Amino acid sequence: FCRVDPYGFERPEDFDYASYEAFFSRYLVVLTRRAIKWSKLLKGNNSIQKSLKVKRYIRKGIPNEHRALIWMIVSGAQTNMEQNPGYYHRLLEGEKNDKLVEAIKTDMNRTFPDNVKFRKTTDPCLQDPLYNVLVAYGHHNKAVGYCQGMNFIAGYLILITKNEEESFWLLDALIGRILPDYYSPAMLGLKTDQEVLGELVKMKVPAVAELMERHGVMWTLVVSRWFICLFIDILPVETVLRIWDCLFYEGSKIIFRVALTLIKQHQAFILEATNFPDICDRFKQITKGTLVTECHSFMQKIFTDPGSLSMATINKLRETCREKLLSQG
Numbered sequence: 604f605c606r607v608d609p610y611g612f613e614r615p616e617d618f619d620y621a622s623y624e625a626f627f628s629r630y631l632v633v634l635t636r637r638a639i640k641w642s643k644l645l646k647g648n649n650s651i652q653k654s655l656k657v658k659r660y661i662r663k664g665i666p667n668e669h670r671a672l673i674w675m676i677v678s679g680a681q682t683n684m685e686q687n688p689g690y691y692h693r694l695l696e697g698e699k700n701d702k703l704v705e706a707i708k709t710d711m712n713r714t715f716p717d718n719v720k721f722r723k724t725t726d727p728c729l730q731d732p733l734y735n736v737l738v739a740y741g742h743h744n745k746a747v748g749y750c751q752g753m754n755f756i757a758g759y760l761i762l763i764t765k766n767e768e769e770s771f772w773l774l775d776a777l778i779g780r781i782l783p784d785y786y787s788p789a790m791l792g793l794k795t796d797q798e799v800l801g802e803l804v805k806m807k808v809p810a811v812a813e814l815m816e817r818h819g820v821m822w823t824l825v826v827s828r829w830f831i832c833l834f835i836d837i838l839p840v841e842t843v844l845r846i847w848d849c850l851f852y853e854g855s856k857i858i859f860r861v862a863l864t865l866i867k868q869h870q871a872f873i874l875e876a877t878n879f880p881d882i883c884d885r886f887k888q889i890t891k892g893t894l895v896t897e898c899h900s901f902m903q904k905i906f907t908d909p910g911s912l913s914m915a916t917i918n919k920l921r922e923t924c925r926e927k928l929l930s931q932g
Contacts, residue, residue, distance in 0.1 A: 610718070610720075610762050610840050611720035611762065612715070612717055612718050612840060613717045613718070613719065622893065622896070623896065626896055626897055630841075630897075630898070630899055633664070634664070634666060637660075637663060637666055638666040638668070641660065641665065641666050641669050644656075644657075644660060645669065649676075650676060651673070651676055651677075653677065653852075657677075658853070661673070661848050661849060661852045662902065662906060663899075663902075664845050664848060665848045667763075667844075670763055670844065670848070671763055671764040671765070671769060673848070674763070674764075674773055674847070674851045675764075675769055675772070675773065677852045678773060678780075678781070678852075679780065680769070680772035680775065680776045681772075683775065683776075684768065684769070684772045691739055691767070691768045691771050691772075692768075694738075694739040694743055695738065695739050697742065699738065699742070700741065700742065700748075703738070703741045703742070703749055704738060706748075706749050707734060707737045707738055707741065707749050708734070710751065711730050711754075712730075713754070714730070714755060714758050715755070718762075721758065729758070729761055729762070732761050732767045732770070733757055733758050735767055736757045736760075736767055736770045736771050736774060737749055737754060737757055739771050740753070740757070740771060740778075743771075744775070744778065746787060747778060747786045747787055747788075748788075750786040750787075750790075751831075752786065752831040752832055753774070753778070753786060755832050755835045756774065756832070756833060756835065757770060757774050759835055759843070759847075760774060773851075776851070777833075777850075777851075781850065781851070781854055781855055782855055783795075783796075783855065783921070785830065785831070791925065791928065791929075793830055793831065794823065794928055795921055795925045796830055796855070796858070796859075796921070797822045797823045797826055797827060797830060798822065798924035798927070798928065799859070799917060799920045799921055800822055800826060800859060800862050801815075801822040802920050802923075802924065803859055803863060803920070804866060807863055807909055807910065808863070808866050808867050808870055810870065810874055811866055811870055811873050811874065814874060814876065814882065815882065818878060818879050818882055819879065820879055820882050820883065824883060825882070826862060826886070829858070829861075829890075830858060833846070833858065834846055834858075834861065837890045838890055838895050839895060839896055839898065841898045842895050842896070842901060842902075845898045845901075845902050846858075846902075846905075849902075855917075856914055856917050859909070859917065860905040860909050860912060861905050863905075863908065863909035863912075864901070864904050864905045864908045864909060865890065865895075866889070867908050867909065868889075868894055868904065868908065869885070869889040869894075872888075872889065873885050873886070873889065
């Protein structure tokens with residue numbers, strides 16, 4: 604059994620190899636089938652148009668060999684990169700903000716300590732491209748600069764694209780467009796979306812909402828890392844990548860679909876909690892186990908379990924939640 608997964612992450616001591624093998628042998632069949640379909644769809648072209656067929660294909664998973672390309676196209680990152688040739692390298696060559704550089708350097712060794720590819724001793728070590736992407740982004744988007752959590756997202760992008768410049772433009776797509784205001788200094792968008800999730804749980808899993816309220820558990824305590832890290836280090840790698848496939852195509856509502864599915868599928872387990880620490884602990888436990896390892900069936904569930912979830916509903920809730928937060932100061 605391999606102690607390190609294909610992405611460079613070391614498997615934990617208690618990793619269940621047997622059930623993972625059983626899942627992966629089934630999943631491999633799915634991956635092979637998807638790869639053939641994607642190759643036919645792309646026909647050697649490096650372009651696709653958004654369509655219902657493409658959306659369906661993306662929901663069923665993008666094969667790893669096409670993942671970077673498809674993310675680049677559907678997120679708009681490809682267009683931005685082509686319209687701004689040399690921009691990334693100019694950012695790296697330009698004047699640097701010392702405070703920003705210092706903050707990024709501090710986080711370098713904290714990024715994926717369990718991933719062999721980010722270790723100083725590895726050659727090539729991915730810390731260098733990661734540092735470059737974050738420094739370039741901090742100077743590109745001065746309103747955001749650098750925020751904790753961004754290092755993990757940029758790190759994942761580098762693992763998948765194996766390309767600094769593409770990772771930079773994908774990071775820009777996520778932070779600048781797909782996630783509204785998650786990483787600004789006040790993190791208003793992030794706080795808003797946690798409240799939005801609370802409202803959605805009231806609508807769709809009222810018993811859990813009632814339990815949280817009864818014990819005074821704030822949503823931010825149990826789900827802030829889900830949102831900040833986009834499920835990195837929360838769910839298994841394959842599952843996170845499948846979530847990101849949809850996130851780049853369909854936008855931020857995917858995060859709510861995943862969160863609601865985790866809560867809904869484990870409703871009975873969460874409702875057994877009898878106090879504050881117990882609730883927090885159960886929210887940690889619901890992100891482990893076969894439900895989330897079996898990424899293919901999990902992704903099917905996120906589109907059926909929470910029921911209808913329109914962007915209009917989310918935007919309406921965002922408005923009211925944002926106003927509430929601002930009035931609280």
